[in-house]
Amino acid sequence: MSIALKNVAKTYPDGTKALQPTDLEFRAGEIVSLLGPSGCGKTTLLRLIAGLERPDAGSSIHFDTDDVTRLPVEHRRVGMVFQSYALFPNMSVLANISYGLKMQKLPAAEIRARADEVIKMCQLEPYANRSIDALSGGQRQRVALARAFAPRPRILLLDEPLSALDAALRDKLRDELAALLRRFKITAIFVTHDQDEALAIADRVAVMRNGRVMQIGTPEDLYHNPRVPFVAEFVGHAVELCGTVEDGKLNTPGGRLALPRTDADYQVYVRADDVKLSQDGSLRGTVESVTFLGTHYRVGVSGVVQGLLYANHTGTTPPKPGDTVRMEIAPEALLLLPRERHAA
Amino acid sequence: MRLTFAKTLQLAVTLLACAFLFIPTMQSVLAGLTANYFRGISSGLTLKWVAQVWDLYADSIFLSIWLAIACLACTLVIGIPAAYGLARNPGRVSRILEEFISLPLAVPGLALALALLQLYGSMKGFRTSWTFILVGHVLYTLPFMVRSVLAVLSAMDLKTLEDAAASLGASPWRRFADIVVPNAMPGILAGALTVVTLSIGEFNLTWMLHTPYLKTLPVGLADSYASMRLEIASAYTLIFFVIIIPMLVAMQWASQRAQRIK
Known part of the structure; x- marks a missing residue:
């Protein structure tokens, strides 16, 4: 599923311009990272694509040819992984992963089959019946990813998926996450403030600052041919x-x-x-x-x-x-x- | 096991406190079972008084239980959405609203009842119906439900949990039923326990609002203390215990169980 953003902007009620009018295209199946320091508008952009925020008038967001600008999040069919994972504490691992499928009102047997498939993909078999409290940070991250992916969303959105983990685990899970996202074969957008993470996982990286996309390109392109000083400083610490x-x-x-x-x-x-x-x-x-x-x-x-x-x-x-x-x-x-x- | 001085002191204080509460209770219960209180236990034990109380006041007992259930239902229906609204929109207005619904706790029940009588006293059908007392009980117990649920909801990242459910396709109603209510359950159960206990034991307000045909358990108790023999009043206390203690134990047990499952 490709995504096209035209003239998308977000002004909060207090007058803060979180995102300046932005045009962006994401190709079907590619993994794009939104990279920037905190407060640069990357999370706002992600939430606008998800439908968790309403864009300013004049914005337009298309998934392929489908205009989703006014569609609320529950009808957009996107998968989202939150920074805190936001796993439902009142449900088991299996129930968390099945929740999206249940909302689609699929027959019980199919829910079970599809949840099992995703659980296997994410290597969560031993934990299916555990409560959320009994999981480690890395396991929670995989449950969050499995829950977002199980209902077969059109796109997958990840908000700082690794920042809740400690440093030692982060490097290991970074490669694991990259491998899983490639296996899913889905258009994925993920937000991060960590350049190593962006360069390691993404096909293309959009560097953001003050509500603007400064440059978008492949990791190699950004590293070797930064077009503005900010990108040179932020990517590779020039x-x-x-x-x-x-x-x-x-x-x-x-x-x-x-x-x-x-x-x-x-x-x-x-x-x-x-x-x-x-x-x-x-x-x-x-x-x-x-x-x-x-x-x-x-x-x-x-x-x-x-x-x-x-x-x-x-x-x-x-x-x-x-x-x-x-x-x-x-x-x-x-x-x-x-x-x-x-x-x- | 050797008892140190501090331990001995602790034990002594605990036992004394228990005795202080327990001995009058036992005396009162025994009085309700004694044939003639002034002649003491030697006059023999009897269930005569208990039976008399049952004949005279059975209606009060059922009315009280019914009121407690209805009051619980009302506070659940009003209180959970109210707490949810306050939790989702934290801010000054919410703070003020929360204080406002807590006012009935600070205002004496008598004043509250007087206000209700002044406002609705002329509406005859309402004034003489059990729903009039119910309104008073709901006013008085609602803040306990709201605060107890609000405390639990405020402690978790409700907005992100709801965003997550929405991204999985859940409508606002499903999010409330699947995410908000189950996660608020410890608060709901604690609130329910408080509401039922307070409603059954409420006297102040109810005494002002009741009519001769609508006496609750505590109002009947006051009535029997004032107009009956001491044995009957004591038998009444006994019945009160027999009804309220199993209820409280059952609710406590249910809420502990529910919290363990969570």
Whole structure:
């Protein structure tokens, strides 16, 4: 089921513009993540698609050719996984999963068969008759997903499905969730503030800020070709290199850096992965912090940008805090982005 | 097992408190079974007084039970949706409304009854019917039901649970029946227990509202204390116990069971 949003906006009664007028298309069967910091409008957008919020006048939402703009949530046939999972505490696991099927007034035998099928898919067989209180966080998440998916919804919506779990479990369940969503073969939209989660699960990611979609694209596309500084900062934690441009080079407080082109006014960003420590690098700074991260050291260097410029160093002997180091950045690794208007 | 001083003291206080409540109760019950109270137990035990009370006041007993059931039904029908409305729309207006329906607790029952008489006293059919007393009981017990259900509903994320049910295709009515009521059950049962107990024991208000043909259990009790021999009044107390204690135990048991199942 494809989804088309045209001119969809949401203003709350107190005047807050949670979502600016937005046009978006989701293709049938793709998994899209809405990524952004809290308060960026991603959850509002998800709730508008679900039908849990009413959009402003002039908005239109279509599922394929079906206009659902005015359809209340109970008639939209969407599956939703809530951040807190919102499992019904008065029902067993099986009853939770069967609830949507019961609402469709299917015969009892078919409800049972379809619930069993989903329970098997989500590997919940041993827990079917348990009460919700007797489940772990990861099991609850799977029950929430199974409950949303059992009635065969047209689309699946997930609101921060992993944020209620502790960090160790989150990484494991992230891959599990991605695999399950692919097996479901359903159009899925999920909201997250965690870029790793978005990049790992989604086919496409929409980065949002202040009620606007800043950029939408594949994870690779967003990472390698951010179109605005915010996307570069939010996806992959790029930092800005400030300085004056002179003869095709950037003069930073730490030294001169070759630029790939100098045709227009832009901001220069770089990621820690692309900053290399090297004896004959053109930038110089003082090591402030060294953190061992298993596969590499994260070295924080002062004197080049405001604050610390981080370099990921893969050698076995890291520099020590206080050392003066030289660094180089390949010109093609620099991200040149149009200067951000500070109106928004 | 050795008893420490503190333990001994605790036990002594507990036993004393029990005796303080239990001895007068037993004395009263015995008085109802004694042939002649002034001559004491030696005059022999009899069920004569109990039978007399039954002859004189059986109607009061049935009226009280009937009133308690009707009162419970009314507070359930009004109280659960009211608590639901307050829980779904938290805010200042809800706070004020909640305080407002709790007013009958602070206002003396006599004042409440007087107001009812002033307002409806001239409506003869209503004034002399049992529903007049029922109105008083509902006014008085409703806040207990509302508060008890509201406390349970406020403690859970009702809005998200309802959103979840709606996303699965449940209509507003189904959400209320499948999600709200079952999850509010501990509060509903606790409220029901309070309402029934209060309705059966209510005297203040009922005494003002009753007519000679409509006496509830406590009003009849007052009547027998004032106009009958002490043995009959005591036998009345005995009957009151025999009726109310099994009811309370049964309701307590039911509510504990229901909470365990949840």
